[in-house]
Amino acid sequence: MTAMNELVVLAERPTTIIEPQTCRLETAPIPEIADGEALVQVGWLSIDPTIRTWMDDAPGYLPPIGIGDVVRSGGIGTIIESKSDRYRVGDTVFGTVGWQRYAVAGEGQAGMTVVPEGVDPLLAINVLGVTGLTAYFGLLEVGNLRPGDTVVVSGAAGATGSTVGQIAKASGAGTVIGLAGTDEKCALLVDELGYDVAINYRTDDVRAALKAAAPKGVDLYFDNVGGELLDIVLAQLALKGRIVLCGGISSYTTPGRPSGPSNYLNLITRRGRMEGFIILDYAKRYGEAQGALLTWVLEGKLKHREHLVHGLEHAPEALNLLFTGGNTGKVVVVV
Amino acid sequence: MTAMNELVVLAERPTTIIEPQTCRLETAPIPEIADGEALVQVGWLSIDPTIRTWMDDAPGYLPPIGIGDVVRSGGIGTIIESKSDRYRVGDTVFGTVGWQRYAVAGEGQAGMTVVPEGVDPLLAINVLGVTGLTAYFGLLEVGNLRPGDTVVVSGAAGATGSTVGQIAKASGAGTVIGLAGTDEKCALLVDELGYDVAINYRTDDVRAALKAAAPKGVDLYFDNVGGELLDIVLAQLALKGRIVLCGGISSYTTPGRPSGPSNYLNLITRRGRMEGFIILDYAKRYGEAQGALLTWVLEGKLKHREHLVHGLEHAPEALNLLFTGGNTGKVVVVV
Known part of the structure; x- marks a missing residue:
């Protein structure tokens, strides 16, 4: 019996979270590689909120995933066959592998990045991958973090949020405040991830808690969530405050247009x-960021947590965790 | 009989546009000036949308106007008595005079700017005043106008908007598109004020007209209005597009929180x-801007129009013109 590829394809467009009929598991022959390509055995999938936005039939920074196509996703794998000078058998690579067991690594734009030997794949998929890079450039470049800044992060116990808070502290921020949805997450933020204050947005009076924690206002808001929390922060923005829009996860699984931030005139x-911002725009500077991120990891200033989900077929449920608040740290599917 | 001062004071806070009971005309003795002060006979009042925001009991960049206090307003007048080295009798001054016949010019922060001799007071109150300065710094500094940019301006036939479009053309913009509320205003924009395209937002299909006029998207949106137009432009923003928030006039006279821009995730x-931005932050650079603005005026590249309303007592109705679309160009009350 020949080994086969298994793929999770998009069967129909979801309107809210992913439902059983949204995706379909298929089998197909393992792809043949051409000259200049290599075959990747996928080991881990990076489960990011943006995947859900690609499932909508709406213009975005990348085209929508086609019906019947494999679900687009970052991930890490091992080169098991190569007709390219760029990849050697045994290399660990990071790139857009998709929700499948075998992917093709091409050259040039369609290429994948070889992960240096000795780097833990979970570090590569999280802090040194899209998650860490998004936190780094979003906070330091787009947000222009300044020493002493009061920083607020929504989705603070998520993959990006937990990294943002730690980078802020390592970079000289003043008070760093995290918004999260359970007391366990809030405790984690303060006890392990260096946040000064954590606010439970489901049970706390966020307006009052934020006023107490940031009496001079919010200098920098790193927003993964959107919705009502964005409006609350807008009302308490400090002079020359910056709001970094990383995502609007509160609206991704709600049909129709989200309600906009009514306090925007502030x-x-x-x-x-x-x-x-979109992290792809910073591709030429990934190396610089990865150097800084790795240094913080080695200094113990940047901890990373992964929420592992086992089995390719469970990737759809893994993605849903991001919208139900079921994860703490980076969601990774172990293929 | 001694001459008296007349003042328009805020009698109660309006909830929508200004109603007859919102303001009250009062008489009072002409103020006595102290050392370091001068007495101004007010000639013209600058009627700006921001005055309406000061009438609300809400935090802003300046404190609300107190009930019973003269309505805060910029204006131009003549020094008729002076105990200050800074002002000579006969000087024309520009500053926060308020809706009244006689005002006190102090020194330092509370001071007024002396308008150079030979400058038309209507030029000083419009293009060289807050209106022109707002257009200049908003477009060039906040908006970072670049050569060839496709620029859209809302409230384009208003004081600020009509100036923005002309500065954009004089500064190398590509297509400049104005949004206005009547066909007469649209004709004026294209025929006299150098706009390339005018869209009547009340009668045209703005989405389709904007797509036709800006097929590559909007690089810079100078927004005086907010509301649904902001959402339409957000949906057609070009990569790296900038939205300059100058005002949200569509919401100033609507009670409660405005609906926010639901397309903000674009x-x-x-x-x-x-x-x-707030023009006060650029106070140290007013001279530089006024030099550029005056040059454009003298070169015939920057035309100014004033919509004159005669009589101090009509200042409240003059302010309402801004919210009913009744004006073309800068509204000025001739005291």
């Missing part, structure tokens, strides 16, 4: 700025 | 930026 009175 | 996919 950007005028506070002379504030709200700015979005 | 700032992520387009890597866009939305930023507010």
